[in-house]
Amino acid sequence: MQIDRRLISHFDWPLFLLSLAFVAVGVMTIYSAxxxxxTGHAGSLPARQVTWFGxxxxxxxxxxxxxxxxxxxxxxxFYAMMLVLxxxxxxxxxSGGGSQRWINMGFFxxxxxxxxxxxxxxxxxxYFQSDEPGRGYYxxxxxxxxxLVAPLVILTLxxxxxxxxxxxxxxxxSMILMGGxxxxxxxxxxxxxxxxxxxxxxxxxxxxxxRVLTFLDPDRDPLGAGYHVIQSQIAIGSGRIFGKxxxxxxxxxxxxxxxxxxxxxxxxFSEEWGFFGCAVLLLLYFIMIVYCIGLVQRAKDRFxxxxxxxxxxxxFWHVLINxxxxxxxxxxxxxxxxxxxxxxxxxxxxMFAVGVIMNVSMRRYVF
Amino acid sequence: xxxxxNINKQDGAPELRWRARWLYAILAIAFVGLxxxxxxxxxxxxxxxxxxxxxxxxxxxxxxxxxxxxxxRQGQLLVDSRPSFxxxxxxxxxxxxxxxxxxxxxxxxxDQAELLKTFExxxxxxxxxxxxxxxxxxxxxxxxxxxxxxxxxxxSLRARPRRSYVDGQMAAHVLGYLGEINQRQLTILKxxxxxxxxxxxxxxxxxxxxxxxxxxxxxxxxEVDALGRRMRVLHEVTDVPGYTVHLTLxxxxxxxxxxxxxxxxxxxxxxxxxxxxxxxLASTPAFDPNVFARGIKSEExxxxxxxxxxxxxxxATQGQYPPGSTFKxxxxxxxxxxxxxxxxxxxxxPGFFPFGNRQFRDWKKGGHGAVNLxxxxxxxxxxxxxxxxxxxxVDRIAKWARAFGLGEKTGIALDDEKNGLIPDTxxxxxxxxxxxxPGETISVAIGQGYVTVTPLQLANMMAAVANGGKLYRPYxxxxxxxxxxxxxxxxxxxxxxxxxxxxxxxxRVQKALADVVHGPGGTGGAARSPAIQVAxxxxxxxxxxxxxxxxxxxxxSYFNRDHAWFVSYAPVEKPQIAIAVLVEHGGHGGEAAAxxxxxxxxxxxxxxxxxxxxxxxxRADGANRAN
Numbered sequence: 001m002q003i004d005r006r007l008i009s010h011f012d013w014p015l016f017l018l019s020l021a022f023v024a025v026g027v028m029t030i031y032s033a034x035x036x037x038x039t040g041h042a043g044s045l046p047a048r049q050v051t052w053f054g055x056x057x058x059x060x061x062x063x064x065x066x067x068x069x070x071x072x073x074x075x076x077x078f079y080a081m082m083l084v085l086x087x088x089x090x091x092x093x094x095s096g097g098g099s100q101r102w103i104n105m106g107f108f109x110x111x112x113x114x115x116x117x118x119x120x121x122x123x124x125x126x127y128f129q130s131d132e133p134g135r136g137y138y139x140x141x142x143x144x145x146x147x148l149v150a151p152l153v154i155l156t157l158x159x160x161x162x163x164x165x166x167x168x169x170x171x172x173x174s175m176i177l178m179g180g181x182x183x184x185x186x187x188x189x190x191x192x193x194x195x196x197x198x199x200x201x202x203x204x205x206x207x208x209x210x211r212v213l214t215f216l217d218p219d220r221d222p223l224g225a226g227y228h229v230i231q232s233q234i235a236i237g238s239g240r241i242f243g244k245x246x247x248x249x250x251x252x253x254x255x256x257x258x259x260x261x262x263x264x265x266x267x268x269f270s271e272e273w274g275f276f277g278c279a280v281l282l283l284l285y286f287i288m289i290v291y292c293i294g295l296v297q298r299a300k301d302r303f304x305x306x307x308x309x310x311x312x313x314x315x316f317w318h319v320l321i322n323x324x325x326x327x328x329x330x331x332x333x334x335x336x337x338x339x340x341x342x343x344x345x346x347x348x349x350x351m352f353a354v355g356v357i358m359n360v361s362m363r364r365y366v367f
Numbered sequence: 368x369x370x371x372x373n374i375n376k377q378d379g380a381p382e383l384r385w386r387a388r389w390l391y392a393i394l395a396i397a398f399v400g401l402x403x404x405x406x407x408x409x410x411x412x413x414x415x416x417x418x419x420x421x422x423x424x425x426x427x428x429x430x431x432x433x434x435x436x437x438x439x440r441q442g443q444l445l446v447d448s449r450p451s452f453x454x455x456x457x458x459x460x461x462x463x464x465x466x467x468x469x470x471x472x473x474x475x476x477x478d479q480a481e482l483l484k485t486f487e488x489x490x491x492x493x494x495x496x497x498x499x500x501x502x503x504x505x506x507x508x509x510x511x512x513x514x515x516x517x518x519x520x521x522x523s524l525r526a527r528p529r530r531s532y533v534d535g536q537m538a539a540h541v542l543g544y545l546g547e548i549n550q551r552q553l554t555i556l557k558x559x560x561x562x563x564x565x566x567x568x569x570x571x572x573x574x575x576x577x578x579x580x581x582x583x584x585x586x587x588x589x590e591v592d593a594l595g596r597r598m599r600v601l602h603e604v605t606d607v608p609g610y611t612v613h614l615t616l617x618x619x620x621x622x623x624x625x626x627x628x629x630x631x632x633x634x635x636x637x638x639x640x641x642x643x644x645x646x647x648l649a650s651t652p653a654f655d656p657n658v659f660a661r662g663i664k665s666e667e668x669x670x671x672x673x674x675x676x677x678x679x680x681x682x683a684t685q686g687q688y689p690p691g692s693t694f695k696x697x698x699x700x701x702x703x704x705x706x707x708x709x710x711x712x713x714x715x716x717p718g719f720f721p722f723g724n725r726q727f728r729d730w731k732k733g734g735h736g737a738v739n740l741x742x743x744x745x746x747x748x749x750x751x752x753x754x755x756x757x758x759x760x761v762d763r764i765a766k767w768a769r770a771f772g773l774g775e776k777t778g779i780a781l782d783d784e785k786n787g788l789i790p791d792t793x794x795x796x797x798x799x800x801x802x803x804x805p806g807e808t809i810s811v812a813i814g815q816g817y818v819t820v821t822p823l824q825l826a827n828m829m830a831a832v833a834n835g836g837k838l839y840r841p842y843x844x845x846x847x848x849x850x851x852x853x854x855x856x857x858x859x860x861x862x863x864x865x866x867x868x869x870x871x872x873x874x875r876v877q878k879a880l881a882d883v884v885h886g887p888g889g890t891g892g893a894a895r896s897p898a899i900q901v902a903x904x905x906x907x908x909x910x911x912x913x914x915x916x917x918x919x920x921x922x923x924s925y926f927n928r929d930h931a932w933f934v935s936y937a938p939v940e941k942p943q944i945a946i947a948v949l950v951e952h953g954g955h956g957g958e959a960a961a962x963x964x965x966x967x968x969x970x971x972x973x974x975x976x977x978x979x980x981x982x983x984x985x986r987a988d989g990a991n992r993a994n
Contacts, residue, residue, distance in 0.1 A: 037598075132382065178386055231593075234423065237408040237416025250424050254592040271420075275409040279402065286398050293394070296387045302380035309383070320397050327404045 012361040018288045019060070019354050022339035023053050023347070025281060029269045030342045032247050033260040045261060045342055052344035056351030063355025067363060068304060071356070072129070075122040079148065082119040085112035086155040099159045111345035113156050113164040118353055120171050121310030123148050128179030129303035136182040139189060145176060162208050163263075163334035167317055174313040178306065212331045228258040233328045236270040236278075243274030261342040263334050266326045285319045285338075288312075295361050304360040311353040314338075425601065426589045429562060432582025433528045435609030437542065437572065439618040440646075440845065446542055446573075448528035452509050454501040458486070460521035470518055471500075474511040503529055503661055530566075530660035534618070536653035537625045540681035541616060541645075541781070541843060543571020544659035560584060569659075570679075572612070572843065575780050579847050579855070582609030610855050613846040615644035623970035624649040627963040633931075633950035634682035636826040637967060640942050642860035643830065643839025645779070647967065648823075650686075652678040683826075684777075684784040687819040688949060691906035691956070692747045692890075693934045694768070694814025696832060696876060698755055699744055701767035703872040707758045710740035710875055720753035720809070727753050727809050730907070744879035747890045747905060749813050756812025761803055764811060765791035770866045771828040772838050773820050778863075779841045787824055790817035815909060825934045826947035832880070833902070833942035835873055836866035880904055881939045884961075893961035894935060898972045902942075903935025903964065905956035928952035933960035937968050944971055 031046040085103065089112055094102040102109040127145050149172045156165045177186060201209065214229060235251035244250065249271035251257050257264050270278050292312035299305035315338050322337045324330035336346045408416065437446035456471075458464040468486055472479030485500055501508070504524075512524055530545050532538075546569040548561055560583070561567065567581075568574035585606030590598045624635040624647040637647035654671055671679055680686065702708045718734030720727045729735065729749040735742070743751035756764065768774060774789030788794075790811065792803040810816030823841060831838040840861040847856040880902035883891040890905040908930040931953030936945040946964045953959030 178383060180382060231423075233408060234416050234419045236405065237412050238420035240409050240413035240417060250590075251420050254424050254590065254598065256420075256423055256593045270405070270409065275405055278405050278409070282398060282401060282405075286394070289394055290391070293387050293390045296390075297384045299380065299383075302383060305380040305383045305387075309387075316394065316397070320401070323401050324404070327401070327408060329400075329404055 006365070007362050010362045010365055012358040014291060015288070015354055015358050015361065018284060018291075019339060019351060021284055023049075023056075025269065026265070026337075026340035026342070026347075027053070028246070029265050029272075029340065030261045032249065032272060033252055033257075033265060033268045033342075035247050035253070037253060048344070049342055049347065052347045053351075055344070056348040059348045059352040060355035060358070063352045064359040064362060066359075068307060068356065068359045071122055071307065072126055072303065075119075075126040079119045079123045082112060082116040083151060083155075085110070086116060086152065088112070090155070090158060093159075099161055101159050101161055108344055111343065113159070113161055114343070114345035114349040115352070116152050116156070117164065117167055117171065117314055118311075118349055118356075120149060120152065120168055121175065121307065121314065121353075124172065124175035124179065125303055125306035125310055128175065128306055129301075131302070132180035137176070137180050137185065138182060139185045142176055142181070145172070157203070160205055160208070161334060162204070163321070166321070166333055167314065167335060170317050171310065171313050174317070175306070175310055178309050178313075211333070214331070228264070228332060229328050231256045231258070232264055232267040232326050235267040236327060239271040239274040239277075241275050243270070243272045243277055246272055248272060259334075263322065263336055263341060264326055265341045266323055266337050269340075270326075281340075282319075282323070285315070289316050289319075292357055295357065295364070298364055299360055300364045304364065308357050308360050311357050314353060315350070424590050424592075426591050426597075427586055428589055429584055429586040430606045431528075431565060431584045432606040433608040434530060434545075434566075434582060435580040435611050437580075437612045437614060439614050439616050439621070440644075441617065441619075442613075443618045444533055445538065445614065445616070445618060447531045447533065449531040450526055451503040451529040452524045453499055453527055454504050454508065454512065455523045455525050456486070456498045456500050457521045457523070458498065462520070464521065467519055467521060470515070471512075471522055474515050474519075475504075475508050477501075497525075530656070532656045532660070534622070535655045535657060538616065538621050538649070539571075539653040539656050540650045540683070541571055541614075541648050542656060543573035543575075544569060544654075544656035545573055546570075546659055546663070571681075571781060572614075573656075575782055576612055576844065576847075580609045580612060583607035608850050611848045611850065612844055613848065614843055615639070615646065615845050616648065616843060617646045617974075619974050620647040620967060620970055621649060623647070623967050624963075625651070625653075627948075627966045628950075631950050631953065631959075632676055632682070633948065633953065633960075633963075634686065634822045635946065635948050635963060635967060636683045636823050637944055637946045637971075638826050638830045638841055640830040640833040640936055640945050643827065643841045644845065644860070645841050645843050646944060646971075648683050648843075650680070650682040652676050654678045681781065681783075682949065682951070683823045684779060684781055684821055686949070686951075687785050687787050687821055688930050688932075689816075689818055689908040689910075690773075690814035690820045690825060691908035691930070691932055692749075692813060693825055693904045693906035693932045693956075694812075694818060694820075695744060695747065695752050696828070696880070696904055696934075697768045697771060697773070698752050698759070698764065698812055699740060699876050699879070700771075700832075700868065700872055701759055701764055702740065702755050703875060704767070704868060705759060705763055707763075708740065708755055713737040713739045714751055714754060716748055716750040718750070720750045722753065722757060722809050723806050725806060740875065741879050741882070742888075744876070744904070745882045745886050745889050747883075752812045753809050756808045757805065759808075759812075761808045761811055762791045762793075764808070765789045765794075768818075770838075770864070771831055772863065773824050773828060775824075777821075777823055777827055777841050779823060780843055784823075785821055787820040788817055814906065822947045822949045825932070826945055829903075829934045829936050829945035829947060831866060832873075832876060833936035833945055836868050838863045838866060877902060877939070880935075884935070885939075890957040891933060891935070891961045893957055894933060894965045894968075896965050896969055899937050899968050900939040901935050901937040901964070901968055902939045903933055903961070905961060906932030906934070907954070907956050908932060910952070925952060929954055931956040931959035933957070933964045935961075935964050935968075937971075944968070 027046050027049050030049050031042045034042040034045050089100060089103055093100040094104050094109060101111050101113060124145055149168060153165050153168050156168060231251060235257055249268055251271050252260055252268045257267050260268050289312055292308055295308045296305045299308055318335055318338045321330060321335045325332055336343055338350045339347060434448050436444065439445055461467040468482045469479050472482050482500060509524055512522060532542060545566045548565045548567045552567060553561060568577040583606060585604045587600050588602040590601050592598055620637055628635055628649055628651040632651060634650040635647060639646055658667060703710060716729060716734035716736060716738055718729045718732055734750060735746050735748040738748045738751050768789045774787050776784045776786055795801055795803045807816055811818055827841055840863050842858055844858055846854060849855055883889040884894045884901045884903055891903045894901045894903055910930060931950040933948045933956050936942045946967055948960040948964045950959045
């Protein structure tokens with residue numbers, strides 16, 4: 001293994017350290033979100049997140065241990081496995097909060113929709129890795145990737161998990177655009193999408209429709225559907241410039257916030273660390289994404305560039321949708337904040353994704 | 368590595384490289400957007416959201432301070448704040464509220480449907496807010512709830528002090544009542560810590576002494592969670608009970624006055640002649656302040672307001688009546704002081720007094736014969752005073768009436784005291800832009816015409832006549848104490864003025880007043896008592912002239928009748944107490960009012976005997992303070 005030493009010297013420290021930073025912020029905020037003033041304990045969730053971080057580290061190192069070109073072979077098997085797991089969720093899945101998203105694995109519960117997001121990137125990168133036609137891709141050229149994505153989207157919508165379905169769709173669109181879809185074709189796609197919006201609307205569950213309506217008018221039902229959005233904005237706003245301090249967020253501590261340690265963790269963080277803390281956290285994401293776009297440009301080949309792009313697109317859309325939702329500028333959809341929100345499957349998947357990026361990064365010098 | 372397909376693409380992905388530049392733009396837009404939103408929420412609107420988050424979590428629970436007690440001059444309790452219990456229900460604490468209420472209904476023997484109805488009506492309240500199922504519940508209900516506490520999750524009792532007026536109606540007009548603070552009061556008093564739903568003195572001493580009786584309300588600032596559960600107390604202010612107020616009023620004397628008046632409309636005021644301390648002040652018909660304490664119902668309130676006998680009016684301070692013949696005391700003093708009439712010279716009374724083209728009639732057909740000043744007072748001879756009035760003129764009469772405090776507020780610490788009216792030429796000019804007609808003086812001379820006084824003014828006048836011309840300000844509160852017994856404020860006699868009079872004047876008037884009761888032909892013989900020597904003057908105030916002002920035709924027969932007066936003091940030697948009695952539409956003062964005064968005097972003597980020494984000491988003490 002003569003390349004090992006060179007690989008180690010090319011280990012992507014910036015990405016690794018950024019990931020550690022996100023996980024650290026995450027564990028800290030999960031601790032605060034679950035802290036009970038009366039008992040002085042935060043329960044088992046912070047420790048579990050740390051455990052998942054350990055598993056995530058393993059996933060990360062596995063993802064960077066082999067030459068990423070093997071992914072070309074692994075993409076379909078991985079995809080097939082996700083499909084099977086998602087079907088399994090439907091059959092034996094565990095319900096929580098009105099949807100069936102988890103498979104009980106004994107000592108932990110797996111949420112297959114999280115790694116399924118990665119499967120999209122893998123199969124798309126594989127599909128688009130060959131040189132694109134000079135004229136670009138027409139929509140009719142894309143029936144294969146569309147067919148690949150459709151079952152995943154449908155299966156997550158059935159759970160129902162609108163957030164994941166949106167991420168799957170939006171990553172898919174990002175990938176085909178990056179892969180070389182003609183702008184005109186893209187415009188047609190957008191047009192068709194808008195035309196199908198009313199049909200899509202009827203497909204939504206009442207509570208999901210409610211969320212969208214509430215977003216359009218939060219005062220529509222301030223104690224019902226609008227409650228979460230309003231309380232989340234109060235939490236963020238009352239953090240002001242420097243925040244209320246660690247463990248001192250009252251909106252959080254007194255349970256005015258929904259899903260404090262998962263999807264709304266950014267509100268907890270904002271309340272306690274203020275605008276200053278938020279700016280730092282967003283800056284870290286910004287640096288990570290900019291760095292990865294740089295990797296897309298410097299990747300050794302098209303396959304690597306597409307892999308990096310897909311993975312960083314996942315990060316980007318998660319951050320954008322999650323923060324926008326928590327800050328009240330987007331309807332509430334269940335999308336976690338990458339590596340910060342509580343959730344083992346999401347953390348491990350995200351660390352695996354970073355591992356893939358690091359893999360490409362390390363091997364861009366290798367011929 | 369050779370087996371990998373695209374190993375030869377060493378220039379990477381040029382198309383992707385180009386497209387990736389767009390990504391920077393998209394990324395920049397997205398993050399600028401997010402940061403802007405956060406700037407807006409946290410920096411620009413931070414203050415508002417901070418307020419909202421405080422609003423979310425902090426509830427304020429107020430505890431009103433226990434209101435101060437009121438005692439009479441002997442230390443007997445008049446007003447207390449007794450503990451009472453409200454029945455409270457927090458449905459969130461019960462797994463099955465309906466069932467809990469059904470059980471509660473069974474334990475309390477209360478209609479279950481009614482309880483459930485209260486429950487349904489209160490459903491719109493905020494979560495974990497208390498629901499009041501019953502106010503001031505009876506003791507058996509308290510016991511039942513305590514006994515079955517375990518079966519009744521969410522049901523609790525809240526102790527709450529409730530005002531209790533020991534003697535009900537007896538001193539209602541002095542003590543007053545409490546009521547919920549109204550919007551106008553709230554805007555004025557908000558800074559003093561009043562809040563919606565607070566009780567505040569609305570009448571009588573409760574109102575005038577509100578500031579001292581009230582105490583400081585305390586409260587807790589409680590942090591609640593999203594479900595409204597109380598998490599912890601952030602701040603706590605303990606409530607401070609109000610001050611104890613000691614009155615000059617004597618409960619026994621007050622009771623005697625109230626009993627004497629019962630069934631009539633009228634008022635009795637008793638004043639300590641050496642200090643101006645009010646010993647009794649009763650006005651009937653009265654109202655029961657306890658009704659206000661438990662929360663007056665609107666029909667009860669409108670009943671009180673619409674009652675033609677005006678139970679809410681304090682006749683002693685707010686009733687303005689012609690003084691009638693009681694005004695002759697002022698006339699006599701004026702005559703003696705101004706030298707308008709030789710008291711010993713007799714005039715012949717044919718039963719009328721011709722003046723101008725009118726004849727003013729005496730109350731006694733045929734007249735009193737030959738009368739001097741003494742006899743004129745004793746027999747209340749109108750003709751004598753008609754002549755005297757004509758000689759004095761209205762301005763000199765007014766001067767002496769005002770010297771004795773008539774026509775001006777006494778300044779007693781009760782709200783809405785009335786002035787009464789002592790007319791003179793200036794007043795007539797100002798009021799009607801007309802000169803004073805001499806004929807009008809003739810009516811004034813016997814306390815009719817424009818003259819009106821309040822019973823309190825006459826009582827105070829009698830005190831000044833009895834004590835040799837010292838006009839004191841009548842007062843009700845002698846001492847204000849904190850709960851630990853420390854004196855907060857103390858009140859004693861306050862001299863309004865010393866009326867300069869010759870001793871001879873006083874001697875003559877006092878002698879005549881004594882003979883009104885004890886002498887032959889005296890009009891006040893009904894006040895004669897073996898227990899105590901009384902001096903006084905009867906009066907009969909005609910209301911006919913006033914009828915058009917406030918009477919309705921169907922009531923004329925009753926409301927047409929004269930008001931009966933008896934103003935007096937006792938004992939004749941060494942006077943201690945002055946009493947004014949007014950009975951509305953009671954007819955002749957000698958018949959209707961004098962016996963009531965007698966009852967109060969007898970009570971006064973009876974209760975004075977065992978504590979004679981203390982009394983004298985207290986009086987000496989009061990006199991010292993006055994100097």
